[in-house]
Amino acid sequence: MLKQLEEIKSTALQELEDISSIKELKSWPVRYLGKKSELTKILRSLSTLPLNERKNVGAYANKVKVNLENSLDQKEQVLREAELAASAKRKVIDITLPSRPFPTGHLHPITQTLYEICDIFVSMGFQVVEGPEVEWDYYNFEALNIPKEHPARDTMSTSWIDCENESGERPMLLRTHTTSVTARIIETMQPPIRVVEPGKVYRYEASDATHTPMFYQIDGLAVDKGITMADVKGTLYEFARRFFGEDRKVRFRCDYFPFVEPGIEMAIECLVCRGAGCRLCGNSGWIEILGAGMTHPQVLERGGLDPEIYTSFAFGMGIDRLPMLRYGIDDIRLFYSSDIRFLRQF
Ligand code: DAH
Numbered sequence: 001m002l003k004q005l006e007e008i009k010s011t012a013l014q015e016l017e018d019i020s021s022i023k024e025l026k027s028w029p030v031r032y033l034g035k036k037s038e039l040t041k042i043l044r045s046l047s048t049l050p051l052n053e054r055k056n057v058g059a060y061a062n063k064v065k066v067n068l069e070n071s072l073d074q075k076e077q078v079l080r081e082a083e084l085a086a087s088a089k090r091k092v093i094d095i096t097l098p099s100r101p102f103p104t105g106h107l108h109p110i111t112q113t114l115y116e117i118c119d120i121f122v123s124m125g126f127q128v129v130e131g132p133e134v135e136w137d138y139y140n141f142e143a144l145n146i147p148k149e150h151p152a153r154d155t156m157s158t159s160w161i162d163c164e165n166e167s168g169e170r171p172m173l174l175r176t177h178t179t180s181v182t183a184r185i186i187e188t189m190q191p192p193i194r195v196v197e198p199g200k201v202y203r204y205e206a207s208d209a210t211h212t213p214m215f216y217q218i219d220g221l222a223v224d225k226g227i228t229m230a231d232v233k234g235t236l237y238e239f240a241r242r243f244f245g246e247d248r249k250v251r252f253r254c255d256y257f258p259f260v261e262p263g264i265e266m267a268i269e270c271l272v273c274r275g276a277g278c279r280l281c282g283n284s285g286w287i288e289i290l291g292a293g294m295t296h297p298q299v300l301e302r303g304g305l306d307p308e309i310y311t312s313f314a315f316g317m318g319i320d321r322l323p324m325l326r327y328g329i330d331d332i333r334l335f336y337s338s339d340i341r342f343l344r345q346f
Helices: 002-018 027-033 038-048 051-090 109-123 151-155 179-188 229-244 297-302 321-327 332-336
Strands: 134-136 172-174 193-202 214-224 250-255 260-269 286-295 311-318
Touching: 002 027, 002 038, 002 051, 027 038, 027 051, 038 051, 109 193, 109 214, 109 229, 109 321, 179 193, 179 214, 179 297, 179 311, 214 229, 229 250, 229 260, 229 286, 229 311, 250 286, 260 311, 286 297, 286 321, 311 321
Parallel strands: none
Antiparallel strands: 134 172, 193 214, 214 311, 250 260, 260 286, 286 311
16 A cells, blocks of 8 residues: 555656646646545545554555645746746836826816906905804804894895804804805904905705705905995906906996995896896896995994094805806706716816
């Protein structure tokens, strides 16, 4: 039996030596170490041998097994290295090929618009500031000449925060306009002031094609000695010229906002019909885009600025409508539905 083991060993090793690829190597362990191999058969039959023979044959058979297993490992390593070296030689790497494009996202159309607007005002000497979205009643209303029970409160469907003070009032809300930041700036900054205040605002409203409970606004404020109506008109006219194009007509009309006196609204010539009248502009030829005016003396005074020394103008506009007008988007909800097919277009 020892002789038989010796033979198994030498044929197996001889055969192993002749193998020249990993593929060929696959069947070798099946043949010499597998369940049906001669060696396994001998190992299994050990218990049938007389005791003294069992010891010798058993020890030798195990030695052969270990020897074959080690030889297999070595051979496999040698073959793998050889194949790797061969494939490296075969592959020519062309380092002049351009790299594969790496997919990157881009800014949301509303953010793009916001940045563009801020850039225009920054180039005119304004500074960009931000304020809190959860706001005190005071800055959103009171400081802006909208006391409790004032009818102007009803025009803004407010989302109140569920917290009460000792008098049972709810003094906090999700700001309904970015004009709340104007109230804060008047209180904290010293003139000369030139700021724009972009951000999210909230109204307690169901969404439809033209409304969402959250949308974007930007307010602006300038406080200095000798600011007049001519400055509001000049600044906003320049903004409209840069944002909508040089030849776009602009119209100013009187309007009412409690925190400005006088108050005005600015409209631009309709982007679709250029003034002729169409569905988009309700046949008027004009599209209203912002409210503005001379900051009310009481608002300045409440914030600690003397209206006898300083005058000020303010303006505020919705952002979402601007890309809608520019790209002809007819449903505001598309901006907030995260549909990548829509967003990729900008
Ligand atoms: N806050 C007003 C709104 O949401 C817009 C506005 C009008 C802002 C006139 C102003 C302003 O700063 O002067 O409807």
